[in-house]
């Protein structure tokens with residue numbers, strides 16, 4: 473494995489490793505950071521705080537804090553990208569029985585490049601904030617947990633089609649029914665869909681107040697055209 477530190481090596485030692493490293497950088501310049509952001513929210517956000525993504529997981533380190541320190545120490549964006557890529561394929565060893573264990577290869581190939589490029593472009597950048605989303609706090613919870621990657625909801629601007637269209641299905645449901653679908657998705661399976669597709673651990677990864685904000689947001693906004 474090429475350690476990012478290799479970059480700091482003197483000119484004379486530029487060899488095959490360095491060439492591989494530079495071509496890696498070229499590849500990553502084509503990375504799609506929007507896609508990387510969506511993947512980060514879906515695969516990494518439950519464990520990591522990252523302000524631009526709006527994610528608040530705390531099983532793993534706060535990535536803004538981690539990389540603010542690196543930036544202060546003079547680490548550049550390409551190097552941070554390398555550190556993230558390395559951590560994705562070879563996470564620092566923790567015990568698989570530990571609930572915070574980071575599994576290797578949560579994303580691979582181009583997806584891993586996209587995630588690494590996205591994280592490197594935002595983590596620890598002073599003053600960075602998530603783009604404002606419509607719908608107040610509950611709208612932010614919807615955006616930060618990747619619900620839109622599977623569900624269509626006009627106010628959130630999402631067009632996911634893995635799960636039911638929430639604009640069509642939620643009007644007429646009570647808040648209790650909506651909440652149950654979120655915290656216990658396998659209890660009642662919506663007709664035409666499969667069980668075990670929607671993550672079933674939101675009651676542990678999203679705190680109670682945020683679940684309440686999310687339910688209020690869906691109850692009030694599903695089936696309505698967003699107001700400008």
Ligand code: HEC
Nearest residue numbers: 515516519531532533538556559564566572573574578579
């Ligand atoms: C199940 C929880 C979990 C998930 C999911 C997870 N991580 Fe981690 N991550 C951790 C933990 C725990 C550590 C700290 C490991 C250690 O250093 O002992 C960590 C460390 C890191 C670090 C190093 C931070 C530092 O302080 O240097 C980076 C970068 C990182 N993760 C990125 C990611 C990315 C990108 C994803 C998604 C592809 C991801 N993580 C998914 C738990 C997770």
Ligand code: HEC
Nearest residue numbers: 617618619622634635636641653657660661662665669670
């Ligand atoms: C990986 C895809 C996926 C993600 C991510 C996901 N869902 Fe789902 N969701 C589904 C599927 C599939 C169903 C239908 C099967 C079922 O009932 O469990 C569903 C069902 C639902 C329902 C019931 C809809 C109805 O017709 O009554 C609600 C409400 C819902 N999801 C909200 C959410 C919210 C809020 C989030 C984010 C916190 C979320 N989902 C994240 C796939 C997903």
